[in-house]
Amino acid sequence: MALSRLFCALGVTLSLLTPIGHGAPADRMSPMMGRDLKMRAGEKIRGVNLGGWLLLEPWITPSIFEATPDSVVDEYTMGKVIGKEEATKRLQKHWSSFITEGDFHDIAAKGLNIVRIPIGYWAITPLDGDPYSQGAYEYLGQALDWAQSANLKVMIDLHGAPGSQNGLDNSGQRGGIGWLKGDTVAQTIRALERIRDDHAAHPAVEAIELLNEPMGPKMDMGAVKSFMDLGYQSLSKASNVQIAFHDAFQGPAAWNDWGNDKANLLLDTHHYEVFSDGQLRMDVRAHIGSACGFGQQMAASNKKTINGEWCGAMTDCAYWLNGRGVGARWDGTFNYEGQGSSYIGSCDGARRRGGIDQIQGQDRANLRDFINAQMVAYEKADGWIFWTWKTESAPEWDYRALANAGVIPVPPNPYNPNICG
Numbered sequence: 476m477a478l479s480r481l482f483c484a485l486g487v488t489l490s491l492l493t494p495i496g497h498g499a500p501a502d503r504m505s506p507m508m509g510r511d512l513k514m515r516a517g518e519k520i521r522g523v524n525l526g527g528w529l530l531l532e533p534w535i536t537p538s539i540f541e542a543t544p545d546s547v548v549d550e551y552t553m554g555k556v557i558g559k560e561e562a563t564k565r566l567q568k569h570w571s572s573f574i575t576e577g578d579f580h581d582i583a584a585k586g587l588n589i590v591r592i593p594i595g596y597w598a599i600t601p602l603d604g605d606p607y608s609q610g611a612y613e614y615l616g617q618a619l620d621w622a623q624s625a626n627l628k629v630m631i632d633l634h635g636a637p638g639s640q641n642g643l644d645n646s647g648q649r650g651g652i653g654w655l656k657g658d659t660v661a662q663t664i665r666a667l668e669r670i671r672d673d674h675a676a677h678p679a680v681e682a683i684e685l686l687n688e689p690m691g692p693k694m695d696m697g698a699v700k701s702f703m704d705l706g707y708q709s710l711s712k713a714s715n716v717q718i719a720f721h722d723a724f725q726g727p728a729a730w731n732d733w734g735n736d737k738a739n740l741l742l743d744t745h746h747y748e749v750f751s752d753g754q755l756r757m758d759v760r761a762h763i764g765s766a767c768g769f770g771q772q773m774a775a776s777n778k779k780t781i782n783g784e785w786c787g788a789m790t791d792c793a794y795w796l797n798g799r800g801v802g803a804r805w806d807g808t809f810n811y812e813g814q815g816s817s818y819i820g821s822c823d824g825a826r827r828r829g830g831i832d833q834i835q836g837q838d839r840a841n842l843r844d845f846i847n848a849q850m851v852a853y854e855k856a857d858g859w860i861f862w863t864w865k866t867e868s869a870p871e872w873d874y875r876a877l878a879n880a881g882v883i884p885v886p887p888n889p890y891n892p893n894i895c896g
Contacts, residue, residue, distance in 0.1 A: 513681050513715070514588065514628055520781050520858030521887055522589035522630075523582055523874045525618075527863060528574045529594045529611040530634050531566075532645050534795040535866050537828075539569060548799045550595065551648040554606030563608035570614045578864065578875075579618075579625040585878050586886025589628040589681060591783060591860045592618060595635030595647045596666040602637060607647065619677045628681035630719060630783075630860070631670055637662040641690040644798055652690055655698050660705070668709050675713035682741055683710055684719035684783075691723030699723050700733060707737055717741045719783070727776040734778065741857075742776055745784035746849075749791040755804055755819055759841040762789055763848040767895035770852025782853040784862040786872045787846045787882070792822035793869035831870040831880045842871060843882050848894045850887060855895070 514520070527535030531550050540547055542565075547553045554562045582590060594615055597607035615631070622629045635646040638653025653659065663686065674680050685706040689699050703720050710718045719741040722730060727744050734740050746769050748754045748762050757765065773780045790805040791797060802808025805826070807818035825833035834842060853859035866873045877883040884890060 513678065518588065519854050520589055520860065521587050522591060522858070522860035523587055524591045524593065524632075524784065524860055524863045525574055525578075526593060526645075527866070529570065529592065529598065529614060530645065530647060531569075533799040534793055534869060535863065535872075536569070536573065537794055538867060539565065540795075540799055545800065549644040549647060549649045550597075550607055552606075554608060559606055559608055562606075563610060566608050567610055570611055574618070574864070576621040576624070579621040579627055581875065582864065583625040583627050584885075585874075585883075586888075587627070589630060589860065590618075590622060590864075591630040591632050591684075593632045593634035593645075593687065596633065596637055596663060597635070597647065599633075599666040599669050600662065602662065616674070619674060619679045622679040623677070627679065629677075629679045630682040630684055631674060631680060632684040632687055632719075632783075633663070633666060633670070634687040636666075636686055636689075640686055641688050643688075645687075649798060652693060654689065655694060655702070660702050663702070664705055664709055667706055671710055671713050671716075675710075675716050680716055682717035682719045683713075684721065684743060685710070686721065688721050688745065689723045691725050694723070696723065696725070703733070707734070707740075711737070711739070714739075717779075719743050721745070721783075727773050727778075727780050731777045740778055742778045742780040743783040744773060744780060746782055747784070747786065747788070749788050750797075750804075752804060752816065752819075755790060757789075759789065759845060762845050763894065766845070766849045767852045770849075770855040770895065773853060773856035776856065780856040782849075782856075782859045785849055785853070785859060786862050787842050787849075787877060788869075788871040789841070789845060790820070790822070790826055792826035793866075793872060794828040796869070825870050828868040829870065830868070831873070831876040831882070834870060839882065842877075844891075844894070846877070846883055847889045847891055850889045851892055851895050 526532060531539060533540045543553060544556055547556050592615060594611060597605050598609060598611035601607060601609055619629055636654045637659040638656060639646040639648040640654040642650055642652045670683055685703060691699055707718055717739045722742060722744045727742060730742055748765055773782065792803045792805050801811045803822050804816035805819050806822040807816050809816035861874045863872055865875045870876050878885050
């Protein structure tokens with residue numbers, strides 16, 4: 476979930492909150508962008524991410540990081556600080572228990588049709604000298620069989636690239652951006668080709684994502700698009716998968732002139748509303764209007780477009796959401812690379828670290844309305860994938876907890892389909 480640190484890394488706000496247009500343009504391509512693949516033609520994508528499983532994020536499973544020194548802020552530093560052998564031992568325990576076959580059947584029972592599974596390059600094609608642990612890739616293969624048994628489709632998401640494509644902990648290495656330097660593009664392509672060769676033919680695999688959230692505003696976008704071309708060329712050798720690509724924080728419309736000669740493309744854009752002061756100060760009606768406007772932008776894309784990451788949160792209070800040791804903008808404790816924040820409200824109770832039962836009354840009603848609006852908005856295009864399936868203590872981000880509590884309907888049919896007008 477890279478946008479949780481996007482604004483602390485960039486110090487900017489999203490420019491994607493202003494509605495443009497209504498509905499799909501006349502030249503919008505078919506829902507499957509080419510041949511019908513494994514999902515039924517015209518079927519909306521309704522899915523959930525398996526975040527924090529095969530690639531750790533401190534805020535999703537804080538207990539794993541609390542058992543390490545403060546200097547452990549991601550998988551890279553985990554291996555460096557406690558050693559690869561000990562890190563592998565702990566990760567094997569996590570991989571075998573955090574997500575199981577039962578989760579896939581529970582996801583299907585809640586009316587969803589796809590899971591997006593993030594994984595880092597180091598699990599697939601490790602590099603000499605990497606401190607990362609190996610073993611997650613074997614669980615990915617098992618997950619595909621579990622998905623098939625539950626009648627779910629899978630998007631395999633390359634979530635971390637060599638050198639880090641965004642400098643955020645969810646890329647595996649927090650700090651600077653080293654991707655696009657040296658041999659990192661070729662190394663990324665090798666990871667994608669192994670995924671293609673090993674898994675593209677699996678009946679559960681619907682899509683492979685070229686790379687999650689490259690930090691376009693800090694990169695040469697010409698080089699990013701060149702990588703997209705190379706990645707597409709490699710993955711298109713497997714004609715039975717959709718090829719997903721993230722918008723690199725450029726917005727859906729920025730890609731209308733790219734890839735129109737390419738079949739089976741899936742544009743993945745992400746939308747959160749808690750990572751700038753302006754967003755945090757919006758009331759629930761403004762949040763709903765913002766989400767509805769973003770859905771209009773998605774629908775105006777000339778490609779099949781989904782929101783591959785979103786949530787119900789309207790504060791950034793979730794424990795370590797902005798990174799281990801980084802506070803929250805909401806309560807004025809945010810401190811990252813010299814950036815600070817001013818107090819908006821308290822991060823007490825479930826806002827900080829708790830369960831869905833702590834969210835009651837008007838707060839629960841607002842949460843329910845905001846999620847409902849986002850489902851409606853993103854289905855104006857081709858659908859959505861919620862971030863994430865489960866957490867240890869962040870209920871506004873926890874699809875399983877929200878659905879079990881009735882905040883998200885089962886199946887996820889919006890109770891107010893007209894909320895966006």
